[in-house]
Amino acid sequence: MNLFAETWSYLLDGTHWTGDGGLLARLVEQLLLTVTALGAALLVGLPVALWLGHRGRGGFLAVNISNVGRAVPTFALLAILVAADWPGSAPLGPYGRAGLATLIALALFALPPIITNAYVGVREVPHEVREAARGMGMSERQLFRRVELPLALPVVASGVRLALVQVWATATIAALVAGPGLGRIITEGFARNDYAQGMAGAVVVAGVALVLELAAAGVQRAFDPLPRGPARARDDDVSEPAATVAGAPTGG
């Protein structure tokens, strides 16, 4: 297939990587977007969801946020933000044109998996464990920090991991509103009928997505506070439905 050869040579050509709007610049742009949006979502979503989980309230809210989040196409949200008077399509520092609109859309997109998993994670801490901690004289604050939080960590972490990969993937669609990121390489390729360029952009985006997924899985494993063995199976049972519940589309 000719196109594959062309894509390959596009990727090997150093000049396509350097310069303004080159692959490398776009890659950095998209990574920056991803990290900022994820950070903002964590800052806003995590404390609220953990607190709700501790109080055992708002489960309805936590689950439904993720259901509603799935139904709203991020592309549509982004388009509305860009066409609005605020934030509009103005450039924002290193994020480029439509930077603020893209950041808002991505942070909103990252919220559902973070909120759902954090809430479910704290909620799933067994009742007896809670009671035992209270019986030992722990205050609510100590109970939360020393018992609930460590036990919930694997589920919370898997939510963050899901959000990271999904935000990276979704950041690509900023290009549909002429925003920043690697998607620009793809849409420009299509606009100029240069499919090799479109394919090359797609390969880089997909490659980084896989690297991020594997890296996040590695980090999660390294910081897992619970010992391996029989306990592991139970944790997976807890985290998997939660991850499925929060499993929003990669894009949209």
Next chain:
Amino acid sequence: MTLPTQGPPADDPTCYSRFVNEWLCWQYVEDRRGEILDALAEHVAITLAAVALGVLLALPLALLARRFPRLETAVLGFSTGLYTIPSLALLPLLVPFTGLSAATVVIGLGLYALTILVRALLDGLRSVPDDVREAATGLGYGRARLLVRVELPLALPVVMAGLRVATVSTVALTTIGTLVAYGGLGDLISHGVQRDFRSELLTAALLCVALAALLDVVLVVTQRLLTPWTRGAGA
């Protein structure tokens, strides 16, 4: 297509003219009814075809993974790997095979739906109690009849939950198809962005959300009709 600036501009420009550019404009919906309905129909067709494709692919994969437990990790790993490929990247990767056609979008979205559906099918089949299975076998049910008459119906609540997730996600994802000019309502959204045409893009966005909600309700009702025994059990 350009923004209409016709009509008596001095005293009464339409609410979607270049000068007013309102977000909600019924006049726009009336004037462009045909265009909107076409986009909606394309959106529905692509979504349904993609979900149907996902089901068709997921069922044999799930049965295979269940029959040969060794394959389960491979099947789940493969479909999860597909899921990490961003949608805007997956479409260009398919273009060499399917070109700039609706098939590209359908196949791409079908692959995403596959991930959710394989998991749901496996979880659903696993939720069938062993004694039920043994009872049916004792009654002389063969493997195929057991699957069709006992296991699949009992797995339905879990499977339908997955189908709802897959369908709602696919409605949202179809908008991305605009990259290859087959995005249904997504085409209206991207046109609206290019022309700074607010009522067009908001109307399309609202229709997307409404369509997702409608299909979700249809699936819930279908599930209730298909699984009368779960009613009252709180499932």
